Amino acid sequence: MATSTGTVSTSAGPLDVATLVNQLIAVESKSRLTPLKAKESGFNTLISAYGSLKNALSSYQSALKLMTAASFSAQKTTVSNAGAGSNLTTDPFTAEANSDDSTKVLAQKLKSGGYASGTTFNAGDSIAIKVGTGSPRFITLQANATLAGVRDAINAAKAGVSASIVTDGSGAHLVLEANTGGTANTIKLTANNSLAGLNYDPAVAGSVTQIQAPRDATKAAAGKYSIGVNQLAQAVKVSSAGIAPGTTFDNGVLAIKTGNGSTTLIQPKSNTLAGVRDAINASEAGVNAAIVSDGSNDHLVLTAKDSGAANSLRVSGTGNFAVFNFDPSGTVTTTGVATNQTYGTGSLTLQVGSTSFTITPSDLDNSGAIGLNDVMKAINDAGTGVTASISNDGSKDHLVLTPAGNAPIKLVGSNDYADLAGSSMGQLAKAQDARLTIDGVAVTSTTNKVSNAISGVTLNLTKLTTPADDFSLSVTNDTSGLTTAANSFVSAYNTLAKAVANLTRQTPSTTKGQASTGSPLAAESSVLSMMAQIRSTMLGALGADGRMNLSQVGISFQKDGTLALEASKLTAAGNKDFEAVSNLFSGAGGVVPKLQKVMDSILGDSGTLAAKTRGLQDSLKIVTDQQSAANTRLQNLKDNYTNQFNRLNLTLATMQSRQSYLTQQLAKLSKSS
Template sequence: MATSTGTISTSAGPLDVSTLVSQLISAESQSQLTPLTTQASSYNTLISAYGNLKSALSTYQSAVKGLTEASFSSQKSSVNNAGTGTNLTTDPFTADVNSDDSTKIVAQKIQSAGIASGTTFNAGDSIAIKIGTNSPVFVTLQANATLSGVRDAINAASAGVTASVVTDGSGDHLVLESNTGGTANTIKVTANNSLSGFAYDPSGSTPSTMTQTQAPRDATKAASGTYSVSVSQLAQTQKLSSAGITPGTTFENGLLAIKTGTGSTAIIKPATNTLQGVRDAINSSDAGVNATIVSDGTNDHLVITAKDSGAANTIKITGTGNYSVFSFDPSGSVTSPNVATGQTYASGSLSLKVGDTTVAINPTDLNNSGAIDLNDVMTSINNANAGVTASISNDGTNDHLVLTPTGSSATSAVSLTGAGDYSGLSMGAMGQLLKAQDAKLSIDGVAVTSPSNKVENVISGVTLNLAKVTTSADNFTLNISNDTSGITTAANTFVSAYNTLAKTISDLTKQTPSTTLGESTNSSPLASESSVQTILSQLRNTMFSSVDGGNGISTLSDIGISFQKDGTLALDATKLSTAATNNFAGIANLFSATDPDTTNTTSSKNGIVTKLQTLMDSLLSDSGLIATKTNGLQASLKINQDRQTAVQTRLSNMKDAYTNQFNQLNVTLASMQATQSYLTQQLANLPKVGS
């Protein structure tokens, strides 16, 4: 770069070097730099405008994705009580429609016969997997492989199934599950040589060792109709409570065994011997219960609650040693340890505790046998009227004293503490605060039981949530019907989302003619962009394409949605309502139908929303039209910026060169002025002729 050697100053000579150089560089800049900065501004404006367009398209994409199949095929439930009287039940249950598994789409699953562990399948052998109408995908073993290797090769081939290996008593099994649910996406397998055992074609005549373990099923809707429902009992979770335990009590020996329902028995040995240690050990086990400690202000109570409701989920607790106070038998009775037949008692004491009430039991020889025996103990307990009934059972070898809480004490904890000869009769049990029970209800006169108050798979596609028991005065009916208001909401959302997008695009592409003669039209950034017109054209073509299978509804115009002159959509509510009433399923098909052949994205078997989702994904992808256009503009802007840098460097060098040249000229002119002044002065001093 040239370096200025002079000072830009008008005092150095007659020339205003600063002004001259500034004017010359300004002229050069106008001709070389200004076109580039103008072009850069245009690029930045377009990039920003495409960013706004992308944002608007993304918002529209989100709205379209929110319009699921359920949006256009929703059903609703209503509960009505036609009973008479003043004490009718309110809100005994609610109903969720299409919320249970009975209406969900299911994929086919097949399984091979048992294969011995370590079996090898030969390199070069192949298997072909075909899903529905798709082309088969061929998988060839590149090397000898175990069953796990076959599984991995299938999964790596993206054959439309997920392969896994399960093991049972008959060996290892290859399991194939279709990645797409529905009856149109069944699995067909052909195989050769060592893989031939995996062939599966239920329509063929060749026997196969592969069997179907899960049948494919299409999604369905809840069964519309009116159902009479009454609830006689709610499901309940069993809850037990111990007798009062003095704070600080420790449990020095013994174990707890807890079994809930049909689950396995959990053996529990607390890490610490406090009541808190017992609680924590129970909660950290897999016993199917939760344990808490509740204080009544004086004593602590261990409360154990089953995790699951239902009559089958009863709790059985067996405690030994100090833990015997936590025992509980589902029958509600407390049974003593073994008592030898003919056992007699000469001395000692008995203390019976029912709930928080303690009664001393003093047996006497009531049957005049000459000694106190187990019958005397039983009779003495019954005579005490302490809230339990005592009886004797025999297991074939030994007798047992059995205590059963009764009346108002039926749910109380019971313990019998013996001393002396009676020590062998010591026993205890938790009280039952809530019993395990199923929900009981009637649907159209059919008795139904459920372990939970969430009753599923009774009415197809409907889940009942029970809250209260009904009475004989009630007369509840449940109505399941098509939700035409839901379709109206979804259609309005569909129209509104597009109109918002259309408005944004209109603002980005509009041209406003000038009202002043001679002035050019005022154009928005994307007014001349053909890419935007392409996007609009694709959207409109998609929206008004035809959809098969609607039984008379094949286009948006059939349900009252049409384009207006300004490019927005309008909805004829009356026409939509009529269509929803007459052909509810046809509207759902129009919007959300899906071609089983997922590769055919433009198929007339795909609904409008299905096609729009595919189109939006394409437009907004990294290789889509918006990204391609934006990347091109950014590349052009980078070239422009490089050119501006080069021009600015050239202008800087030119400025230095001009400055040096004009400074030198100024020095020369200044010297000439001095010489002229000197000569003028000398000439003025010459003698005048004739003087």
């Protein structure tokens, strides 16, 4: 019975063709294919090991990026009270140095003029982008492109800027932001033809404008400052009079305005008080609404989202919503009446909070009739806690009610007094700014977080100071923060060094005559070269004066290749010249910026690691191609062997058949004789 050895079937015969062929191919495979598979495995192992190395180097690069100038120029704040007496205030504020964005480095940002939708830029046109003192990067459009295509081409070129698009009423704008901040990294654009609108030179007016100026990192102004807190900022808060549960609001209009913002019309989906609350919270009126129950009635409480005197609150309601009226002045002004208006029948009811007062005006001035002046006097004599006055708008008089407390008020008149009506929510807290003094200079802030009144310092106000207090804030260099940053510097490198040591370790054999075993990258000189480049950068780093190095601040290499920090030596150097130590690490020529550049060169698309990886991948492809060719040759050889042995098998089978026939014939002859 025939069997198959691959692409050719074996024939029946005395020979086991399949076994013979497989044995021959196994010998051929061992000499031809096995070495190639070993090479493939070796290249894959190296590629994987270089991948692990890249991860370790990338982690180190990320750690370096976190080491900003602020990391090595840490400052601390100390609050103290030198006042005398028994009524001294506990710390009325806390302070943070360099905690906001005001001291951080900024990258330059440019914005083009507006382009209409569908604007096309022509193939072959180009733009050159130059950042700082670097060489310009030329970008040429390979095909007609939209503004999005220009953006993508710039980002793909890695020209030191990031491109994006913003759209407004004047069209689409290309926005370019330098990838590196600081005044040394300004952008210059030179473009031609259809891209000419993207030209930018700060000395020449054009359609591209600067929307963010570059800024170098700074730090808080060190020193001692005398601080007094006279008033805390707060947001206005008002509460309505009690509203019976189940009350509905079926007619009228409610509008809210905060500060200088626009008036927001509130449109409840439900006519209940909860519906009013929910509609306010869903709007952009600038207030938060809540319902508070006193056990009998409900009160709508509104609190402005932003504090400060400028963020006043005005609530205007008509119909059922009139109960929510509130004027920023906290007063209630009635509808204007004629100057000679007199009153005969009816009465007034003034509700202050939950207490109602009946006001019965009389002719107190003996004029022969009850006028608005008599109404005013009657309210003021009623002991309601509300002061009445009269204002004139030039043609008519208005009754103005000013509450002494924070309770809501409501005035209702009957008969002749019907026009004298008005209401106001009670003001639980008024809008006000924070007020403080710094070294005798008056400072105001809309919030209790006061930034940059002292350059680089944020004050968080919590309570008022008293005349007996004498608070001061000291901003000083923080050597403990410097030590923390230096420890991070050492730790980041040691993590990398240990990872590389594991990838390059040689393990001597304990058996005589047996070769040592090594980690995948043990024999890779490129790895040693990368690490040598990093170490030499550290050893060659000098401070701004060209004399200070890492060993002088307590950082040195150990026998195992790791770094060690002598904290006491660093502290002593920091106490002697904090700025010099800070600049050694993070100054323009400091070790951290230099290491960042080294890591960029190692890990960049055209860097050492990428070149090595591409070389290994190319070699792997050659080997896999050789394997494919070898497999094809082995298959062809297998087919040839199978054909040859099949022919031999057929010949032997024929000979066996003839031998059997002759044997049978001879046997017959023997019997017949």
